[in-house]
Amino acid sequence: MATSYEDRLLRVLEYIHDNPAGDLSLDELADVAAMSRFHWHRVFRAMTGETCAQAVRRVRLNHAAVWLVQTDRPLRRIAADVGYPSLSSFSRAFAASHGLTPGAFRTRGELMPPLLTAEKGGYPVYPIDIADHPARRLAAIAHRGPYAMIGKAFESLGAVFSSRNLWPHAGGMVGVYYDDPDAVDADDLRSLAGVVVDDAAPVAAPLEEVKLPAGRYAVMHYKGPYSGLAAAYKHMYGVWLPQSGEELGDHPPIEVYLNNPQDTAPDDLLTDVCVPVV
Missing domain, CATH: 3.20.80.10 (Regulatory factor, effector binding domain)
Structure with missing residues (x-):
């Protein structure tokens, strides 16, 4: 029985990561897990330590952080690509999670050494x-x-x-x-x-x-x-x-x-x- 619940949880986590723009509502994830929505949320939280909503928000915003730094996608497109209906709602959620607006995070990312050449120097020094x-x-x-x-x-x-x-x-x-x-x-x-x-x-x-x-x-x-x-x-x-x-x-x-x-x-x-x- 434990394996059955493990398989369901893995299936849901994979679905969240692979579909950040999709319907990731509690009902939809319960369907992916093939479990009653009355029980799925309790099972998910007990096994992961997070609510479904917390996990979805974290995964979506982590995807957004990567795309902000590693691509030139417009902010509105990134917002849509991680399931937010508007740029303003995305910006509020991202700032609450990362401490910077999406635009400021991108600007800081562009100035970080991963995008500098060795000839330009500027790499940070860590112990x-x-x-x-x-x-x-x-x-x-x-x-x-x-x-x-x-x-x-x-x-x-x-x-x-x-x-x-x-x-x-x-x-x-x-x-x-x-x-x-x-x-x-x-x-x-x-x-x-x-x-x-x-x-x-x-x-x-x-x-x-x-x-x-x-x-x-x-x-x-x-x-x-x-x-x-x-x-x-x-x-x-x-x-x-x-x-x-x-x-x-x-x-x-x-x-x-x-x-x-x-x-x-x-x-x-x-x-x-x-x-x-x-």
């Missing part, structure tokens, strides 16, 4: 140190596509952990990023949304077990919205690495997420960007 990491075991869900959209995989991961009561085995949220977004088409980028788990945690589909090797990492302690992480990587690879005397290791970089975007303002998010070195 970097070298640390020895132990081997880690992940329970993970694969994501293929733009890195900025990996939230969909993390949502599914969280739903599975809640459904199977795996959180007592958990030791932190981790993203693994296999490809260089400057060298691989966005739709083909490979990544994993993972949770560090102990050896006693059962890992079964849709989860997959991934082993991270022990080793030395250069760790950048980044604070700020996830949309600024591209700048952190550019500083790390383009400025810090050539001056450090370090050689890169032969496995992909990872990100360790130190707080929760569901209850943390974007500017207060803490992420350790970990690049393997030998």
Whole structure:
């Protein structure tokens, strides 16, 4: 029975992420879940910690934040693309969530280092140190596509952990990023949304077990919205690495997420960007 509810929850989360402009009313999501609307909301909140309305609003506004920074879509189109009937209602909701109007957020995004060339410089400086990491075991869900959209995989991961009561085995949220977004088409980028788990945690589909090797990492302690992480990587690879005397290791970089975007303002998010070195 738990698997049945887990499948329904995963189906609804996928539907929300794939249809931000669509009808995401409680009744519609209850239909997607194939469950009575009198009970669905209680089930969703108990399994995710959010109401359906909170989850829909968060996913829609996260999509909007990505499109504001990474595309030149007009604001009215973005508002429509994330299900808001007017620019004014979208602007109010976005400002309440992100602390800036959509236009101001776009302007700040355009001035952020991800859109500057190395020749122009201007990359931000974050603390970097070298640390020895132990081997880690992940329970993970694969994501293929733009890195900025990996939230969909993390949502599914969280739903599975809640459904199977795996959180007592958990030791932190981790993203693994296999490809260089400057060298691989966005739709083909490979990544994993993972949770560090102990050896006693059962890992079964849709989860997959991934082993991270022990080793030395250069760790950048980044604070700020996830949309600024591209700048952190550019500083790390383009400025810090050539001056450090370090050689890169032969496995992909990872990100360790130190707080929760569901209850943390974007500017207060803490992420350790970990690049393997030998």
